[in-house]
Amino acid sequence: MLVVEGLQAGYGExxxxHDIHLQVxxxxVVTLLGRNGMGKTTTISTIFGLLPARGGRVSIDGRDMTRAAPHRIARAGLGLVPEGRQVFPTLxxxxxxxxxxxPGHWTQTRVLDLFPRLAERMGHKGSQLxxxxxxxxxxxxALMTNPRLIVLDEATEGLAPLIRDEIWSCLTRLKDQGEAILIVDKNLSALTRFADRHVxxxxxxxxxxxxxxxxLNDITVVERHLGV
Structure with a gap:
């Protein structure tokens, strides 16, 4: 579905x-791992056309989408859950x-079935949650866009432990339903119980x-590239 080859991007000068490769x-379920400041969010921003690529290639279903506008990326089947959530505060x-x-499989009813807590907050504005x-x-x-691949940047950052557990449970349900997922998160133990591949x-x-x-069998990777 998604192939990233030799992706390059930056801000100003x-x-x-420099050379990002990944496939989903x-x-x-594929994770994007790395210490803070290594380029994970920049990678996602470039995939979605929010930041222009300076080199390399982003393909969706074999179509070159490297410099496509964000709305074309969305129409091609990618849905984004951005870092910091960024819900509409006044809606x-x-x-x-x-x-x-x-239109598609994911309707308001299905989303509320996945997240019953939202059904109790229907009249609350985003800023009140x-x-x-x-x-x-x-x-x-993101699910309401009916994506074929959902991308989550820092899926459980800053959340209380019980809420994190609830998010992981819901993501596991999505995986069981066949959703493709690209995910960034710092909880390696949760990710290794959940993911198929890691980058x-x-x-x-x-x-x-x-x-x-x-x-799981190569602890040196964790110590060298992911340890503090």
Missing amino acids: ARVL GQGQ DVRENLLATAR SGGEQQMLAIGR VIEKGRTVWSGENTQL
Whole structure:
């Protein structure tokens, strides 16, 4: 579905991405791992056309989408749950869900079934929700675009432990339903229980990629590239 080859990008004169490679197949869960400041969010921004690529290639279903506008990326089947959630603060839950909705499997009813807590907050504006509720809403909003691949940047950052557990449970349900997922998160233990493949980046370059079992069996990768 998604193939990223030799991706390069940056801000102004600063080059942040030098050589990013990753792939996500249909129904796969792939993580994007790395220490803070290594280029994970920049990679996602460039994939979605929010930051122009300076080199390399982004392909969706074999089509070159490297310099496509963000709305074309979305129409091609990618849905984004951005870092910091970024729900619409002045819209209520229902309005947030419907704002970017497209016809398909994911309807408001299905999203509320996945996140019952949102059903209890339907009349609340985005700014009135807790951090955990906002993250549920951000995931629900992305699902309402009926993506073939959902991308989550810092999926559980800043959330209370019980809410994190609820988010992981919901993401596992999505995986079981065949959703393809590309995810950034710092909780390696949760990710290794959940993901099929991992991609590790360092200083804007892909330095390791492999199956979940390979990462679990190669502690040196964790110590060298992911340890504090």
